[in-house]
Structure formats: structure tokens, C-alpha cells
Amino acid sequence: MMGALLDEATEILRSRGGRMTSQRKRILESLELLGSHPSADEIFAFVSQSDPTLNLSTVYRTLRWLEQEGLISARHFHFDEDRRTDRFDAASPIDHHHFICTECKSVIEFDNRLIGEVKNQFSRQTNCWVQSVSVVLYGLCPNCQK
Amino acid sequence: MMGALLDEATEILRSRGGRMTSQRKRILESLELLGSHPSADEIFAFVSQSDPTLNLSTVYRTLRWLEQEGLISARHFHFDEDRRTDRFDAASPIDHHHFICTECKSVIEFDNRLIGEVKNQFSRQTNCWVQSVSVVLYGLCPNCQK
């Protein structure tokens, strides 16, 4: 399980004449280690600890490449503040959704097969072809409720 | 029905010692006229036709104020490109969701009571208190499918 992202990425890289550099390796590792939808800055800060020469633009380039290859997904969660920073999700972008605690900013991932049903009903009613679904719940986690 | 947003806004404004200026009036009107989730720029372009002296920062200030008052909602839809522009929705932010055609960028609003069920099931399972739900479907509208 561990290293799955790195393995996949390495393979794709190879098949395109790309190079698995130490920077990319560290960034990929950090995506698996930092569970909770880190921003580019957070990844940068984390990897910088072990490689102080890493540059932020390398982080962005790597993340965008991973995104294009479909290995990770980028999105914003829009609280009142933080409206502009992308967050990156190491998990497959397909069929998993998010709850966000607007207080402590923690993220819980979930799935529910009713969501597939919502998608199907919409398709049937409108003749739209639905490629992907994003469900985000905003609220308070048990800790932040009292 | 027409002017509902303007009426509500005027009332809130009054109750706070605020002033209903011509700029605000035009921006509010444009939000009702431009149906489809315009960006600040689009609103600016539209209102500029009738008031060439309007400034973009006034548009932003008005939109953010409306957002804070809960009269409109701001969000991004993330296609591959346009990752950074907010889109503003004159409709109530509660209980209505979006389909976006990734080809022609058209937006279809919808609702489905299964979504409430998804929310309830999640709450029950996690003890999280869910305040709002956002569902976005991405795909191709009938026109763009062939």
C-alpha cells in the first residue's frame, strides 16, 4: 500500500522518457505521509525539512503534473477565508467525497452509494453525461461542536 | 419575483445605516439578470455598459458584502483551466446544486432529496453536525456530447 503513488508515478514517468528525481520522490512521499489535503505551501514546508534547497515552483510543477496524469486531484474548499489556495489529494479523485470542519479545518473522507444514484437520476432527467461528482459537506466535527 | 434580491438587500442596508447607491442597485440588478453564475469581471463588464464609471473594486466590495449577508454565494467550479476565479450565485446558497458542462461551461442547477439523505447518513455515522452541502457534477450537456 505504502509507496503505491510513487510506484505508479515512476512507471508513468518511465513510459514518457521522464526522470524520477530526488525532488519528485520526496514530494510524492510527502503526499502519502501528509494525509490531510495539504496545500502546495504545506508540502513545500514539509519537504524543505529534509531538502532545504527545494524550490516552491518545483512543488507546483510536480503537483500539476501528477494532477494531469490523474494520480492526484486539486481542489479548493471554500471557507470564508482561505478562498484561493488549492489543496491536493493523494487519493484517487474518483468516488470519494469530503466533510470539512469549518472550525478546525479537519477533513473527513467518505463515500455513499446514494451519490451514484443522484448522478444517475440527474443523467436520466437531463440527458447530460456525468463524468465526475464532487460532494463537500461543511459543518462541525464532534470535537468542535460544544 | 423580480427585484427580490434588491428588496432584501435594501432592507438589510437600511437596518444597518447603509446606503443604497446607484452602483449597488445596478450590481444587484445584474445579478438577477445574468442568470448563470457570473464572475466579478462579467458583472463588471455588464454594468459598465450602463455606467462606464463603475470600478471593479466596487463590484468586489458589493459582492463580498452580499455574500456575508447570505444573499448570494461565491464558489469556484474547477475545470482544468479557470482555477482561480470566483463565480457568484444570486440564488440562495441552500439546497441547490450544480451540473457544469466542461465543454461549453454552461451551468444547470438541480436538487435531489437523496442529497439530504446522504447528509443524514453521514451525520449519524460520524456525529458530525453538517451545516451545508455542495454537490457539483461535471460532464457534458446534451449539446456537447456528439
Add this chain to the structure above:
DNA sequence: AAATTATTGCAAATCATTTGCAATAAAAGT
């Protein structure tokens, strides 16, 4: 080991959005 070229670091550019401030214009007081 030399040649090739993908990738990096750096600095500058973008672009949507925000903010400080002096000028303007609603609304209130006279």
C-alpha cells in the same frame, strides 16, 4: 567520460482579489 536533454532554482510575471486613502455623494441636521 562526453553528449544530450529533462528538470531544477531563481527571479520576474500573472492574475484575481483586496486595501489605503483622498474625493464624492447619500442621508441627517439645521
Add this chain to the structure above:
DNA sequence: ACTTTTATTGCAAATGATTTGCAATAATTT
């Protein structure tokens, strides 16, 4: 109506996340 008060505007500059050009660096190939 006329002055005063102060919310709101326009303008220009600042911000902050992300992107990009380019020369230097380092994987891979020869």
C-alpha cells in the same frame, strides 16, 4: 435649500497564490 456627517466610491498600489522564462544542473544515453 444648505451645511454637516460619514458611508461609499474610484483610483492606484499591494497582496498572495500560482505560473513561466531561462540559464544552470543533473539524469540518462551514447
